[in-house]
Amino acid sequence: MPTFAIGEQDFLLDGEPHRILSGALHYFRVHPDAWADRIHKARLLGLNTIETYVAWNVHAPERGVFDTTGQRDLGRFLDLVEAEGMHAIVRPGPYICAEWDNGGFPAWLFRMPGVGVRRNEPQYMAAVTEYLQQVLPIVAERQITRGGPVIAVQIENEYGAYGDDKDYLRELVRVNRDAGIDVPLLTCDQADPEMQARGGLPELHRTVTFGSRTAERLQILRDAQPSGPLMCMEFWNGWFDHWGAHHHVTDAAASASDLDALLAAGGSVNLYMFHGGTNMGFTNGANDKGVYQPLVTSYDYDAPLAEDGTATAKYDAFREVVARYAPVPSETAAHRVPAPEVTVDRGGVTVSLDDAVARLGVVADRTWEDVPSHEDLAVPSGYVRYRTTVALEVASVLVFDEVRDRAQVFLDGVAVGIIDRSERARSLTLPATGGREAVLELLVEDQGRVNYGVRIGEAKGLIGPATLGGEKLLGWEAVGLDVDAVATADRTFQGAPPLAQGIAGPAFASWTVDLPAGRDLFLDVSGWGKGVVWVNGVNLGRYWSKGPTATMYVPGQIVTGDGDRIVVLELLGAPDERVRFVAEPRLGHTEF
Structure with a gap:
């Protein structure tokens, strides 16, 4: 040997x-x-x-x-x-x-x-x-x-x-x-x-x-x-x-x-x-x-x-x-040629994240006194929806020990702000509800676990205690959202209304179209807010208007050319209902 x-x-x-x-x-x-x-x-x-x-x-x-x-x-x-x-x-x-x-x-x-x-x-x-x-x-x-x-x-x-x-x-x-x-x-x-x-x-x-x-x-x-x-x-x-x-x-x-x-x-x-x-x-x-x-x-x-x-x-x-130090074959690898440019401007349907989750029967299986982390919920990655109720006579500050990594905050379904760890934020002012009881909901995204240094392995999600107006906020529902399962389930989009005038997030949108079979594609996500894309059930990963990347790579190996399904989870908002594939990747500006 x-x-x-x-x-x-x-x-x-x-x-x-x-x-x-x-x-x-x-x-x-x-x-x-x-x-x-x-x-x-x-x-x-x-x-x-x-x-x-x-x-x-x-x-x-x-x-x-x-x-x-x-x-x-x-x-x-x-x-x-x-x-x-x-x-x-x-x-x-x-x-x-x-x-x-x-x-x-x-x-x-x-x-x-x-x-x-x-x-x-x-x-x-x-x-x-x-x-x-x-x-x-x-x-x-x-x-x-x-x-x-x-x-x-x-x-x-x-x-x-x-x-x-x-x-x-x-x-x-x-x-x-x-x-x-x-x-x-x-x-x-x-x-x-x-x-x-x-x-x-x-x-x-x-x-x-x-x-x-x-x-x-x-x-x-x-x-x-x-x-x-x-x-x-x-x-x-x-x-x-x-x-x-x-x-x-x-x-x-x-x-x-x-x-x-x-x-x-x-x-x-x-x-x-x-x-x-x-x-x-x-x-x-x-x-x-x-x-x-x-x-x-x-x-x-x-x-x-x-x-x-x-x-x-x-x-x-x-x-x-x-080649100066070792034999190199005469054959070499080809450079990029333009990828197919495709625009899908009709046929999309949409369903809100809450409705999509309800269609799959996703519910919290217990109530937590103190706010749980993703680790407490055994959620390894992705999203957790937290809910509790509040009654506010005056505007009050919601505070967590830490938010890992990004929380979209809603009061009775209306977006009131975002708490983003990358900005070192951990608090947000909630508006008064006139003293009536309202549902406080936070959609918390694990944006990626630290891969280097002493913070490897840290817990994700909302790190308590949670306080509102200086008092501990207790009594939480929390449920991990398997968005892969939601995005790929047929019943998610059954009877869903057609897309029109953009995607109002958080919501799923879906299109079915014949893409160029076997061809690598570059999905243009410029103008979209923040979210995740699936093509034929494959999670391509995240996009975000913060950049630098403005396209997502779609490997030709997953493109069938026969009823290809594109699904988007848009967390913020997209200005129109079109999906565009462009000729080359746009990985972002290269200067500070």
Whole structure:
């Protein structure tokens, strides 16, 4: 069988020096029927390896569940890597960051009282071991030592930026080895001496992350690890976006020059990202370093291969650089051609969110004295509707300890305001009701769980106590809204009135139309307020007028051309009843 090992200065493939030329491609961010295409285009750039994280919460939405179907089929993904004649590096965490919801941790993990994450704490380690014992056999049987593509596995992820529990790292090593992982084990940390020291063990091969200042960053790695091959596990050739900011881009020529410097120094590389993909559904993460910043739906990342799988100027520039150091196929990936432009201006129907929920019989199963969090309700993501009654002689201030992350507030069905965490808001003035009893309702959206830093795993929803006019507000109904189920149920729209003069949110709207079969499309969401889109039952993710993105990517693999159904949950309001698909993505302005 082939072998892969860590040499004195090089990676060794079958005993010979080998340079890893890798690209990051997350299977869970790409439609499975597009995996082979994206992997092939990595090889056409001259890469010999595909790297992927494994997101724990993708596979285990509840404890005791481990799902490997459809887009979760890691084994199929790795088999496609092998079929393309490439190697694979797998990074199963358990923490991955990746701008992914909760850094990959499942929400249920944090409902365990006293659980201590990313350290050698018994409850946490028991759950982690259960997870790894499920995922690692998939990886182990596909190691190069068994004729497969996997040449290395990473332990944890950027651990030196978080902690220094060496017993925790050793326990992860033990679990990996006990599960049959016999290829080299790696760590990955930033180019910082203290992080390199905290995040590693002598028996683990260190790698580093950076996007520029190559010589300086490689020297930090060499100081931390006097021998062995140099590798940048995340060569940051782009960056992620969050709502309300600009679209991040890097200059193709400058990035190519930095890549050239890395390869000229003899280093191995993993392009982060080679192809970003999409944060479909409610999978986007968030950052909070004093200000909460949820990530957008597109994970294009300004990567060499764009969100729709087309080559960019950066792809061409990187290919030229790689060709100086390794063979590159004569074939190359195609650039984007205009997508079909379609306008749907009739045939839509609408139903209010309240009516849609009532049609599915969604009701609270209990009343809470104090306001519950999403964790109390076991709601992992999405929306919760809170209700109570108030009687106000005068205008009064409604206050929560914290709102995570955004609450639309209604009094007797009339919108009275929004409490938005990203603005550090936690209060709102309610108008007087003349002393009569009125229904206070809050629609609270989890906009993405923090994926980096100390706020990983925090509870979502309304964090109490709740007060009104300085007095505790008690007696709440709260119910999680499975908007995926509502949006895809036929009875949601049975007998619904036709759309006219826009969408008055919060409401669902639905259209049925024959779209161009099998063609990638770009849905224009400019002018819409805030919400979620489904096409043929697939949750494409969130849109928001805050930008920067003004389109949503629709993979051609879900477009049938025969009665395609478009459903929108508009939370605010849309000015007209039309749906437009445009020729190219609009990812936003690129300047501050």
